[in-house]
Amino acid sequence: xxxxxxxxxxxxxxxxxxxxxxxxxxxxxxxxxxxxxxxxxxxxxxxxxxxxxxxxxxxxxxxxxxxxxxxxxxxxxxxxxxxxxxxxxxxxxxxxxxxxxxxxxxxxxxxxxxxxxxxxxxxxxxxxxxxxxxxxxxxxxxxxxxxxxxxxxxxxxxxxxxxxxxxxxxxxxxxxxxxxxxxxxxxxxxxxxxxxxxxxxxxxxxxxxxxxxxxxxxxxxxxxxxxxxxxxxxxxxxxxxxxxxxxxxxxxxxxxxxxxxxxxxxxxxxxxxxxxxxxxxxxxxxxxxxxxxxxxxxxxxxxxxxxxxxxxxxxxxxxxxxxxxxxxxxxxxxxxxxxxxxxxxxxxxxxxxxxxxxxxxxxxxxxxxxxxxxxxxxxxxxxxxxxxxxxxxxxxxxxxxxxxxxxxxxxxxxxxxxxxxxxxxxxxxxxxxxxxxxxxxxxxxxxxxxxxxxxxxxxxxxxxxxxxxxxxxxxxxxxxxxxxxxxxxxxxxxxxxxxxxxxxxxxxxxxxxxxxxxxxxxxxxxxxxxxxxxxxxxxxxxxxxxxxxxxxxxxxxxxxxxxxxxxxxxx
Numbered sequence: 001x002x003x004x005x006x007x008x009x010x011x012x013x014x015x016x017x018x019x020x021x022x023x024x025x026x027x028x029x030x031x032x033x034x035x036x037x038x039x040x041x042x043x044x045x046x047x048x049x050x051x052x053x054x055x056x057x058x059x060x061x062x063x064x065x066x067x068x069x070x071x072x073x074x075x076x077x078x079x080x081x082x083x084x085x086x087x088x089x090x091x092x093x094x095x096x097x098x099x100x101x102x103x104x105x106x107x108x109x110x111x112x113x114x115x116x117x118x119x120x121x122x123x124x125x126x127x128x129x130x131x132x133x134x135x136x137x138x139x140x141x142x143x144x145x146x147x148x149x150x151x152x153x154x155x156x157x158x159x160x161x162x163x164x165x166x167x168x169x170x171x172x173x174x175x176x177x178x179x180x181x182x183x184x185x186x187x188x189x190x191x192x193x194x195x196x197x198x199x200x201x202x203x204x205x206x207x208x209x210x211x212x213x214x215x216x217x218x219x220x221x222x223x224x225x226x227x228x229x230x231x232x233x234x235x236x237x238x239x240x241x242x243x244x245x246x247x248x249x250x251x252x253x254x255x256x257x258x259x260x261x262x263x264x265x266x267x268x269x270x271x272x273x274x275x276x277x278x279x280x281x282x283x284x285x286x287x288x289x290x291x292x293x294x295x296x297x298x299x300x301x302x303x304x305x306x307x308x309x310x311x312x313x314x315x316x317x318x319x320x321x322x323x324x325x326x327x328x329x330x331x332x333x334x335x336x337x338x339x340x341x342x343x344x345x346x347x348x349x350x351x352x353x354x355x356x357x358x359x360x361x362x363x364x365x366x367x368x369x370x371x372x373x374x375x376x377x378x379x380x381x382x383x384x385x386x387x388x389x390x391x392x393x394x395x396x397x398x399x400x401x402x403x404x405x406x407x408x409x410x411x412x413x414x415x416x417x418x419x420x421x422x423x424x425x426x427x428x429x430x431x432x433x434x435x436x437x438x439x440x441x442x443x444x445x446x447x448x449x450x451x452x453x454x455x456x457x458x459x460x461x462x463x464x465x466x467x468x469x470x471x472x473x474x475x476x477x478x479x480x481x482x483x484x485x486x487x488x489x490x491x492x493x494x495x496x497x498x499x500x501x502x503x504x505x506x507x508x509x510x511x512x513x514x515x516x517x518x519x520x521x522x523x524x525x526x527x528x529x530x531x532x533x534x535x536x537x538x539x540x541x542x543x544x545x546x547x548x549x550x551x552x553x554x555x556x557x558x559x560x561x562x563x564x565x566x567x568x569x570x571x
Contacts, residue, residue, distance in 0.1 A: 019099025231267025325371025
C-alpha cells in the first residue's frame with residue numbers, strides 16, 4: 001500500500017511541476033520527464049542542474065525532494081519559517097500548491113539581495129554533506145567496526161575498517177525511508193526503529209566486478225536476523241532462543257531469558273527486511289555448487305582438504321602444574337588470549353586444566369612453556385549431535401568439528417526434496433529463495449504452497465560462511481547458508497585498531513597512557529593501523545598514506561605561496 005501512496009504523491013508532484021514550469025516560462029512538457037524535470041528545475045531555483053542526477057539514488061532522492069521544496073518556496077516568495085518547513089517536509093503536495101494556486105507567482109531568487117548566512121554557510125553545506133555521505137555509504141564504501149571475535153586473529157575485536165560495496169555490486173536500499181547513517185535502530189535507543197516500511201523496493205543490485213570466492217572475508221546481512229527480540233539480539237539468535245525456551249516464551253516481551261548466568265528481559269519481537277538485518281563478517285569457505293564437509297575440524301570442499309587460515313583459533317585443553325605456572329589475566333594478556341575465551345575446568349592441589357582459545361602458533365609456544373604438562377586441541381567427535389548446529393535435527397548428528405556432507409545450491413540447480421532432507425532446504429524454500437512461501441508435510445509428501453513437490457530449482461546462489469575462531473563463532477554451522485542477496489561487500493582497509501578491556505583487562509586500558517606503549521603493553525595495535533586487507537592478511541599502507549598526506553600539505557603550502565605572489569598588490 002505504501003508504494004502505491006508514494007507513486008500517487010510523485011504523480012501529484014509532477015503535475016504540480018507542470019504548472020510551476022508554466023509559471024516560470026519553461027515548456028511544461030519538461031516537467032513530466034523523470035530526472036530531466038529536476039535537471040531543468042535547477043534553473044528555476046538558481047541551483048546547480050546536476051542536482052537532478054541525485055534524484056536517481058533511492059533514499060537520497062527523498063531528502064532531495066525536501067531540498068527542492070525548500071528552494072521552490074523561496075522562489076515563490078513563501079519565505080516565512082512555517083512555509084519553508086512545510087515545503088521541506090511535504091514537498092509532493094507543496095509542488096501542487098505552488099503550481100495550482102493562482103494567487104502565487106514565480107519571482108525567482110534574484111530579488112533576495114543578501115543570501116541568508118544560515119542557508120549559505122550552514123544549511124546547504126550540511127544537507128549536501130549528508131547527501132554525499134549517504135551516496136558513498138550506500139553504494140561505495142561504508143565504515144564498520146568488528147564487534148565480536150569470530151574472525152580472531154585475522155580481523156580483531158576493535159578493528160575499525162572500510163567495506164568495499166562495489167566489488168559484488170552495491171545493493172539498492174529496499175527500505176529507502178530511513179534516518180541517515182543509522183542501520184536498524186535510532187542512535188541512543190535500544191528499540192526505536194530507524195526506518196519506515198511505507199515504501200519497499202524489490203531486491204536490485206548494481207553490476208559488480210567480482211563474485212564471492214573461497215577464502216575471502218565477506219560482510220553480509222545476517223540471514224537468521226529476519227526476526228529478533230530486542231533484548232537478546234546482541235547475544236544470540238531468536239530461533240536459537242525458540243529452540244531453547246519455546247515460541248510462547250520468546251513471544252512474551254517480559255520473559256526473562258537466562259544466558260550463561262545473565263538474566264535479560266526478552267524484549268519486543270521485531271521482523272526486519274534484508275537490508276536492515278545485522279551486519280556479520282565471516283570468511284567464505286564454500287561457494288554455490290560446492291560440496292562441503294568438515295572432518296575433525298578440517299574443511300573439505302568437493303572432497304579436497306582446504307588449507308587452514310593462518311590465524312585460525314581453536315579451543316585447546318591445557319594442563320599445568322600449579323606450583324610452576326599460574327594462568328591469570330597477566331599470563332593471558334601476554335599471549336593475547338582473551339580472558340572471555342579462557343575457562344578453568346578442573347583443578348586439584350598439584351595441577352589445573354583450562355580450556356584456552358588460541359591459534360596453532362600460540363599453542364606451540366604454550367607446549368614449550370615451563371609448567372605446562374599437556375596441550376591438546378579440542379575436537380567434537382563424529383556423530384555427536386549438537387542441537388545448536390544446523391539443521392537442528394537429530395537425523396543429522398552434526399557438530400562444529402564434524403559436519404556434512406552438504407551441497408550448496410546454485411542458481412538453476414535442481415535438488416530432490418523429500419521429508420528426510422527438507423530440514424536442510426526449508427528456510428531457503430520458505431524465506432530466502434523466491435519470497436515468502438509456505439512449506440509443510442503431509443505424510444511422505446512435501447507441500448509447497450499446498451502443492452506436492454519432489455524437487456526444487458533454486459533461483460539464486462548460496463554461500464557457506466565461517467569464522468576463523470572456529471570454536472567460538474556463530475556462523476553457517478549455526479544457521480545455515482547465506483543467500484547472494486544478503487551479501488554486502490568485502491573489508492578492504494583497517495584504519496584503526498584498539499583492544500577491548502573486557503578481553504584484555506591488563507593492556508586494554510589507558511587511552512592516553514597507551515599512546516607511548518607498544519602493541520603488547522598498550523591499548524592500541526599500532527601494526528594494524530592503515531592496513532589493506534589482503535588475501536593472506538593485513539598489508540601495511542602506512543608509508544604510502546604518510547607520503548600522500550605530506551604531498552597534500554606540501555601542495556597546499558606551495559599553492560598558497562604561488563597565489564600570494566601572483567595576487568595584485570593591495571592599494
